Amino acid sequence: MKFGWRVSSNTITDFVREVCRAIVDEYLDEVMTSPSTPKTWREIANQFMTRWNFPHCSGALDGKHVACRRPNSSGSTYYNYKGYYSVVSMALVDSDYNFIWTDVCEKGAAPDAQIYNGSALKDCVDDGSIGFPPAEPLPDDNDDVPYYLIGDDAFALKSNMIKPYSHRGMIDDERIFNYMLSRARRVVGNAFGILANRFQVLLNTMNHAPQP
Structure with a gap:
């Protein structure tokens, strides 16, 4: 330019x-307006149930490393576990690949869980101000289950954050659960892919990172 x-x-x-x-x-x-009422969150959860057969899911959460040159006097704070300098964009995505919340430009050395734990999104989820609907029974069940977000194994398992089973020797039900969760969670990866293809900002960050 x-x-x-x-x-x-x-x-x-x-x-x-x-x-x-x-x-x-x-x-x-x-x-990009984040939902704030039980009605809007329930609509997102209903879409996840309809499209991906995963009930009470209010969004898929994940982070994306965007390669960058090392900022001056930053030391290794932007050097990620993949071996290059980056900033992290974390996003919450609905079932139709729409971004409903983002946290942009965190330091590349920070893990996803640390970024989420320091975010306003986690504070709103924990104190209830995010506006999730009250706990309701799952289809064909009588026990109340809260509405929640889904993430990968990097996040901590909580009543409002569901992640896959990670132990060895899983039984069939656990494998099926992991498959269903992965199927629902891939929308956030696909959303980043669509963003990269549209704006050419995140392409090839894993294989062609710029040198510092």
């Missing part, structure tokens, strides 16, 4: 940030 417009790189950096901030301010509420 600096060569195409004959503007210094530090000035272009200011322009890009101002434009991105203006886009977010203008379109955030229109494009």
Whole structure:
């Protein structure tokens, strides 16, 4: 951009940030509004049940490493376990690949669980202000089960966070559960893939990371 417009790189950096901030301010509420009422969360859960046969799921959560150059004086805080420097974008996605919450640009060395534990999303889930519906029985059952998010093995198992079984020697029911959860959880990976394909910002971060 600096060569195409004959503007210094530090000035272009200011322009890009101002434009991105203006886009977010203008379109955030229109494009990505997090649900806040039991009705809207129940609609998301019903979609997960209809599309992926996973009841009471209110969203799939995961993080994506975006390769970057090492920031000055950052040490190893941006160096991730995959062997390159990155920032982490964590997102909560509904059953139709729509982003309903994001936390962008966390340091690459931070694990997903740490990012989630320090997020406003976790605080809202824990204190009940997120607006989940009250616990209700699952289909063909009588015991009340709370509404929850789903994640991979990096997250801690809680009543509002479901993750797969990770021990060895699983029985058939546990394997089936893991398959169903993985099937529902893949929407968040697919959503990142759609984002990468549309904006060319996350492609090949695992195999072609830039050098510091």
